[in-house]
Amino acid sequence: MNKAIKKTISVLAYIWAAICLLTVFVIFIGSNPLSSLIAKLPFVKVDPIYTGGEIVKSYRSTSDSLLLIQVHEPVFSALIGESRNGFIQMEFVPSAPALPQHISEIIDYDSDGTNDFEVTFDTTTGETSLKACPSKQMSISVSTRVEDHWQVRVALPNPRYASTCTTCSNCPNNK
Amino acid sequence: MYSTTHKLGKSLLWLLPMLLLLIFFLNGGSLYCSDWKRAISFWLTFLFFGTLFFMMLYSGKTDKWRAIGFVTIAILFCISFMTNLIDLRGTVMYSSNEIRGCNVPFCHIVTTMVILPMAIKQTIIFPGTILGSFASIAPMLLIVFGVMIALGRGFCSWGCFYGGWDEGASRILKKPVIKKVSRGLRWVSFAVLVAIAIVSAFELSPVYCDWLCPFKAVTEFEEITSTAVIFKTIIFWSLFIGLCIVLPLLTKKRMQCGTFCPMGALMSISNKINIFKVKIDKDKCINCKACTKVCPTLSIGEKDILKGSASFTCTKCGKCIDKCPKDAIHYHIAGTPVNKGQSATRLIFLYAAFSFMMILNGGSIMQAIVRILNLITNGSLM
Numbered sequence: 001m002n003k004a005i006k007k008t009i010s011v012l013a014y015i016w017a018a019i020c021l022l023t024v025f026v027i028f029i030g031s032n033p034l035s036s037l038i039a040k041l042p043f044v045k046v047d048p049i050y051t052g053g054e055i056v057k058s059y060r061s062t063s064d065s066l067l068l069i070q071v072h073e074p075v076f077s078a079l080i081g082e083s084r085n086g087f088i089q090m091e092f093v094p095s096a097p098a099l100p101q102h103i104s105e106i107i108d109y110d111s112d113g114t115n116d117f118e119v120t121f122d123t124t125t126g127e128t129s130l131k132a133c134p135s136k137q138m139s140i141s142v143s144t145r146v147e148d149h150w151q152v153r154v155a156l157p158n159p160r161y162a163s164t165c166t167t168c169s170n171c172p173n174n175k
Numbered sequence: 176m177y178s179t180t181h182k183l184g185k186s187l188l189w190l191l192p193m194l195l196l197l198i199f200f201l202n203g204g205s206l207y208c209s210d211w212k213r214a215i216s217f218w219l220t221f222l223f224f225g226t227l228f229f230m231m232l233y234s235g236k237t238d239k240w241r242a243i244g245f246v247t248i249a250i251l252f253c254i255s256f257m258t259n260l261i262d263l264r265g266t267v268m269y270s271s272n273e274i275r276g277c278n279v280p281f282c283h284i285v286t287t288m289v290i291l292p293m294a295i296k297q298t299i300i301f302p303g304t305i306l307g308s309f310a311s312i313a314p315m316l317l318i319v320f321g322v323m324i325a326l327g328r329g330f331c332s333w334g335c336f337y338g339g340w341d342e343g344a345s346r347i348l349k350k351p352v353i354k355k356v357s358r359g360l361r362w363v364s365f366a367v368l369v370a371i372a373i374v375s376a377f378e379l380s381p382v383y384c385d386w387l388c389p390f391k392a393v394t395e396f397e398e399i400t401s402t403a404v405i406f407k408t409i410i411f412w413s414l415f416i417g418l419c420i421v422l423p424l425l426t427k428k429r430m431q432c433g434t435f436c437p438m439g440a441l442m443s444i445s446n447k448i449n450i451f452k453v454k455i456d457k458d459k460c461i462n463c464k465a466c467t468k469v470c471p472t473l474s475i476g477e478k479d480i481l482k483g484s485a486s487f488t489c490t491k492c493g494k495c496i497d498k499c500p501k502d503a504i505h506y507h508i509a510g511t512p513v514n515k516g517q518s519a520t521r522l523i524f525l526y527a528a529f530s531f532m533m534i535l536n537g538g539s540i541m542q543a544i545v546r547i548l549n550l551i552t553n554g555s556l557m
Contacts, residue, residue, distance in 0.1 A: 006512075009510045010510060010511045010512060012510065013450060013508050013509060013510030013511045014508060014511065014523075016450050016508075016510075017450050017451070017508045017520075017523050017524075017527075018523070020324060020325040020326070020449075020450055020451070020527055021325070021523060021526055021527040021530075023321055023324050023325040024321070024322075024325050024326075024527050024530050024531045024534070025530065025534075026321070027317055027318055027321035027322075027325075028200065028534045028535075031314055031317065034317050035306060035311075035313040035314040035317050036306065036313070038313040038316055038317055039305045039306045039313040042297055043293045043294070043297040043298070043299075044293075044299065044305060044312065044313060044316070045297075045298055045299065045305065046277055046298065046299050046301065046302070046303065046304075046305065046312070047292065047296070047298035047299060047300045047301075047379060048298070049300070049379050049380075050274070050277055050300070050301070050302040051277055077298075077379055078379070079291075079292060079295055079296055079376050079377055079379065080295065080296075142271075142275065144271055144272065144275060145272070146272055146275045146276045147272070147276055151275055
């Protein structure tokens with residue numbers, strides 16, 4: 001190889017090594033702005049399987065005005081496409097310092113004017129029950145205190161794959 | 176006499192910028208500390224890192240002084256991390272509460288499990304926070320990708336706050352009890368990387384953290400609430416005792432880092448593009464194989480000696496460089512002449528690697544010292 005080319009490559013290599021050295025300082029000195037930039041990247045968001053998905057509805061309970069109910073979008077997370085089974089997450093956030101002992105709420109998660117299920121739980125024992133149309137195949141998957149609020153996850157099949165609902169005596173709509 | 180004075184002067188001269196960096200990164204550029212415990216922790220950390228770097232410059236040996244820092248960091252990091260968790264949540268165990276609230280600290284090893292879903296699904300399959308909390312995701316990703324560019328797999332011997340466990344155990348005995356360790360075992364870590372990346376992506380769950388990570392034994396682990404968790408606990412404790420203590424002790428090799436850690440495998444791939452290499456001068460080499468015997472990650476074999484460079488799994492610890500009786504091995508910047516500027520190359524690499532070690536772990540060391548001072552004065556680490 002030509003001597004001049006060798007020398008140029010060598011100089012470039014030293015410059016690149018110096019950049020590597022500077023990178024060490026930049027990632028720590030510029031940690032806050034660079035982390036904020038990374039956080040804005042489209043692929044840097046926690047999967048809804050952990051966050052519960054976006055909150056689509058937030059309202060005060062009709063039975064207890066001090067209780068805020070946050071309903072998340074249904075989550076059918078899969079690596080590709082949607083999974084057959086998913087969940088819907090709700091948070092019950094108290095305005096008062098403590099959660100009421102008994103909470104019972106009818107939820108219309110898709111805002112179609114039809115009540116989808118009724119969830120009842122005891123915040124001291126954690127005992128939780130669900131009343132829903134059996135054809136919807138819903139069940140409680142999580143019911144727990146998280147920090148100052150209560151979180152409930154209702155497992156549900158993906159409507160894309162599920163059969164259509166037929167009204168029955170267990171349906172909260174018939175209340 | 177002149178040579179010693181000259182060497183001392185030169186070492187002190189090159190130490191000076193590092194001392195300024197230490198003051199800047201450990202205490203925000205000030206020598207003032209708000210309370211006496213913080214002052215003691217700052218000055219001890221400052222002296223510790225300052226002495227190690229000076230000794231590297233003055234003695235010309237890298238690995239001996241690096242290892243002292245590296246092992247100390249692993250122990251003090253765990254003291255700092257665990258006591259920090261006890262302060263935050265009252266226990267080192269994490270419950271469903273932390274998972275449901277997305278409050279689990281994100282460690283660098285998780286990167287290996289989130290890569291595929293990040294690329295395919297554009298989400299991170301980990302119950303952590305993106306910004307603003309202790310060990311959140313965005314700053315950790317910045318550090319991981321930054322260090323891949325800056326040091327490549329040098330991270331595994333200079334930055335990783337876990338690696339000191341098996342490194343420490345591998346240095347206890349003078350001679351190995353198990354003398355022959357197959358170099359083929361290095362590929363296990365790549366198999367682990369591929370397997371956990373694929374399984375985690377399909378499960379949408381960080382399976383290595385959940386089931387295999389041995390360092391849960393010295394950081395945080397799941398609250399035992401079911402038979403599955405008991406099973407997981409037995410697995411990670413067995414892996415910790417086997418891979419981080421017993422096997423390194425018997426083989427004098429870093430068995431967890433060299434043969435099992437998926438992060439090590441990922442970092443090895445980044446070594447391919449990293450500019451800092453370890454070269455073997457074939458003209459000086461007498462083929463004594465001292466380097467192959469001492470390499471803690473099985474990264475130098477006969478083929479590598481013939482090729483004139485360490486394998487891509489090299490962690491740039493410097494052990495082979497220090498051991499070589501003919502000074503045939505040295506740090507090298509890819510693209511530069513092999514036999515020229517070796518001191519300058521070593522200095523640039525040491526500045527990059529040692530600064531990374533000091534900046535990433537200095538805070539943990541200082542915090543651990545404060546905790547130990549608390550224990551001495553109040554009888555409690557808190």
